[in-house]
Amino acid sequence: MGDIILEIKNLKKYFPLADGRTVKAVDGVSMKLYKGETLGLVGESGCGKSTIAYTVVGMYGASGGEVLYKGTDLAKKGYKRTLKQKGEIQIVFQDPGSSLNSRRTIEKSMEVPLDIHDRMPKEKKTERIEELLEMVGLPKEYKSKMPRNIGGGERQLISVARALATNPELIILDEPTSALDVSVQAKVINTLIELQKKLELSYLFITHDLSLMRNVATRVAILYLGRLCELAPTTEFFHGPLHPYTQMLLSSIPVVTEEEEAIKPGQIISQGEIPSPVNAPKGCTFHTRCRDCMEICKTEMPVMTEVEPEHFVCCHKYKAKG
Amino acid sequence: MEEKTNVLEVRDLSVSYTVANVKTHVLENVNFSVEKGKSVGIVGESGCGKTTTMRAILNVLPSNGTVESGEILYNGENILNMPNNKLQDYRQKGAGMIFQDPSSALNPVISIRNQFLEALKYAHKDKKLTKAQLLEKAAKALEQVSLADPDRILNSYPFQLSGGMRQRVCIAITLAAERQILLADEPGTALDVTIQDQILRLIKSLVEAGELSVIMVTHSLGVIRQVTTAVNIMYAGTIVEGGDTKEVFGHPMHPYTQALMDCLPKLTGNGIAKGIPGRIPDYSSPPGGCRFAPRCPYVTDRCLNEKPVPHETGGGHWTSCFKAEEGR
Numbered sequence: 001m002g003d004i005i006l007e008i009k010n011l012k013k014y015f016p017l018a019d020g021r022t023v024k025a026v027d028g029v030s031m032k033l034y035k036g037e038t039l040g041l042v043g044e045s046g047c048g049k050s051t052i053a054y055t056v057v058g059m060y061g062a063s064g065g066e067v068l069y070k071g072t073d074l075a076k077k078g079y080k081r082t083l084k085q086k087g088e089i090q091i092v093f094q095d096p097g098s099s100l101n102s103r104r105t106i107e108k109s110m111e112v113p114l115d116i117h118d119r120m121p122k123e124k125k126t127e128r129i130e131e132l133l134e135m136v137g138l139p140k141e142y143k144s145k146m147p148r149n150i151g152g153g154e155r156q157l158i159s160v161a162r163a164l165a166t167n168p169e170l171i172i173l174d175e176p177t178s179a180l181d182v183s184v185q186a187k188v189i190n191t192l193i194e195l196q197k198k199l200e201l202s203y204l205f206i207t208h209d210l211s212l213m214r215n216v217a218t219r220v221a222i223l224y225l226g227r228l229c230e231l232a233p234t235t236e237f238f239h240g241p242l243h244p245y246t247q248m249l250l251s252s253i254p255v256v257t258e259e260e261e262a263i264k265p266g267q268i269i270s271q272g273e274i275p276s277p278v279n280a281p282k283g284c285t286f287h288t289r290c291r292d293c294m295e296i297c298k299t300e301m302p303v304m305t306e307v308e309p310e311h312f313v314c315c316h317k318y319k320a321k322g
Numbered sequence: 323m324e325e326k327t328n329v330l331e332v333r334d335l336s337v338s339y340t341v342a343n344v345k346t347h348v349l350e351n352v353n354f355s356v357e358k359g360k361s362v363g364i365v366g367e368s369g370c371g372k373t374t375t376m377r378a379i380l381n382v383l384p385s386n387g388t389v390e391s392g393e394i395l396y397n398g399e400n401i402l403n404m405p406n407n408k409l410q411d412y413r414q415k416g417a418g419m420i421f422q423d424p425s426s427a428l429n430p431v432i433s434i435r436n437q438f439l440e441a442l443k444y445a446h447k448d449k450k451l452t453k454a455q456l457l458e459k460a461a462k463a464l465e466q467v468s469l470a471d472p473d474r475i476l477n478s479y480p481f482q483l484s485g486g487m488r489q490r491v492c493i494a495i496t497l498a499a500e501r502q503i504l505l506a507d508e509p510g511t512a513l514d515v516t517i518q519d520q521i522l523r524l525i526k527s528l529v530e531a532g533e534l535s536v537i538m539v540t541h542s543l544g545v546i547r548q549v550t551t552a553v554n555i556m557y558a559g560t561i562v563e564g565g566d567t568k569e570v571f572g573h574p575m576h577p578y579t580q581a582l583m584d585c586l587p588k589l590t591g592n593g594i595a596k597g598i599p600g601r602i603p604d605y606s607s608p609p610g611g612c613r614f615a616p617r618c619p620y621v622t623d624r625c626l627n628e629k630p631v632p633h634e635t636g637g638g639h640w641t642s643c644f645k646a647e648e649g650r
Contacts, residue, residue, distance in 0.1 A: 044514035044516065044517075045514055151601055181367040181541065182367070182541075182582065182585045182586050183581065183582065183597050183598035184597065185585070186594050186595055186596060186598075187596070187597040189587075190594060190596065193594075208515065209587070210515075211586070211587040211588060211589050212587040214587060214590075214591040215587045215588070215591050215592075215593055215594050216587075216594075234591070238589065238591065248516055249515065251519075252515045252518070252519035253515060253544065254518075254519075254522070254542060254544025254547065254548045255544050255547070255588070255589055256544050256547055256571055256586055256588075257571070257583075257588065258572075259588075260588055260589040260590055263589045263590060264589070269523070270516040270517070270520050273484050273486060273517070274484075274514065274516075274517070
């Protein structure tokens with residue numbers, strides 16, 4: 001494994017509610033992101049995937065824990081990120097329809113990061129925008145178009161190009177293709193993979209689509225109600241999922257071929273509802289839906305354990321090796 | 323062999339919309355049928371006409387939509403020219419729809435009990451049932467959709483239920499009204515995958531128990547494969563391929579179906595295909611020949627000028643493609 005570009009240590013983000021209760025959106029998540037890899041962060045709605053993303057980018061302050069970017073703790077109270085750090089960590093959002101200003105031409109939208117991070121004369125700016133468009137495989141004439149006049153996939157490519165404007169090293173992709181059709185998704189994903197190779201980017205890829213992660217991620221992390229359940233290299237993860245929630249998640253995916261059906265852990269029928277993060281169950285947060293629930297699960301929170309090299313799981317069923 | 327009865331048959335349906343004085347030809351010669359007690363899927367990408375088909379089946383096209391030709395037969399009667407009172411009957415007792423977003427399908431300020439009563443009052447109006455009898459039907463339907471404690475559900479308002487529960491309530495209303503057909507428009511898309519799985523299993527078990535016939539439209543090939551017995555692949559307002567679900571997924575014949583299957587990321591992890599170049603055609607001037615021709619890798623002159631017709635390839639599997647017909 002290479003250098004660590006981002007390390008999250010025991011990250012917490014709580015949101016207070018008007019009635020005095022708190023939503024524990026992220027509750028003690030730790031993980032590392034190596035340079036040049038794609039870490040897939042997967043989970044269902046309300047599990048805290050986006051909260052982690054926003055905390056890393058700095059849109060939210062953390063309630064506790066550390067966000068170490070190249071060794072600097074960005075989440076420390078009172079720490080102000082430098083412009084360079086802001087440029088190096090970029091984010092691409094889910095819905096390109098609302099993340100691009102519908103009343104501005106593409107060129108105007110793409111100028112913003114250049115104006116802030118890289119003041120340059122007008123002609124050079126246009127040149128740079130054309131270069132960025134070319135990088136994501138779009139013709140340079142697109143700069144004078146309005147977002148509504150281009151397709152959803154192309155709009156998402158524009159968002160990617162805009163994120164590239166500041167020469168980032170770490171890009172957080174928050175469900176970048178969830179709003180797109182599969183035939184369009186393929187193009188966006190391929191562009192992202194090419195860019196990663198060419199520019200040595202590291203991706204924190206957030207999604208609910210495990211099939212997509214199988215093909216894109218180097219490692220996969222599964223979140224449930226603000227906590228990590230399992231973290232493993234992709235191939236190992238898909239061939240031997242350990243956490244009961246992961247197994248349930250995998251067996252719930254509707255697939256299209258017999259070969260895929262064979263990979264799914266069979267006979268695990270999804271049951272129960274996702275509890276509210278305001279009132280998360282005591283002990284292991286998953287015990288209310290778990291088919292292997294034991295007494296200890298109802299009272300004691302399990303800890304992340306390395307059961308195989310690089311394969312972590314947070315469940316009482318598994319003991320650390322050795 | 324048991325005689326097959328079709329509860330619903332769509333024949334040569336063509337629908338157009340007029341937007342700003344421009345006529346857009348959305349559906350073109352759509353044909354499919356639903357056997358009693360079976361589930362049929364329509365799958366296609368956004369803008370391919372799935373929802374328009376559903377709206378036509380309920381005869382609730384928007385005011386700028388016109389049925390150009392074709393008929394929709396419900397138990398042998400064409401719903402497109404039914405008198406209004408019969409049409410109402412059909413909507414109350416014949417076909418019910420569930421939507422992608424169950425929270426906007428239910429009225430937020432009316433209790434679940436009253437939403438049931440509203441639907442059941444009309445569906446069972448000939449039987450002169452008392453309110454208590456109607457509520458009994460509602461409670462029974464809620465049990466059928468595996469909602470424990472029907473009383474609590476009936477007393478709730480939609481915001482007190484989770485997304486999965488709301489979708490179950492929508493299905494239960496259709497069941498309690500004893501409608502024959504359930505039209506499901508992306509029923510799991512707004513839900514989490516583990517909850518979607520529960521809803522899909524529920525719909526499948528209801529069909530297998532003979533309670534319902536289902537028409538399901540979705541963009542997800544996996545969902546269709548899991549739930550339906552027959553499938554129709556839709557592209558740009560035309561059905562390009564159809565047949566037994568297992569057969570179509572096992573041996574896709576139309577270049578569009580093949581490309582679509584390739585684009586899907588697989589759990590087996592074979593990487594990601596290049597995607598389908600181009601976009602769906604402009605409906606105001608659709609291609610003269612096959613509508614997929616401009617994006618098809620196997621296009622010939624014939625494809626550009628002539629409309630392909632369904633070509634049966636055995637086992638009830640058919641495709642509208644000259645490539646399959648000519649055996650290329």
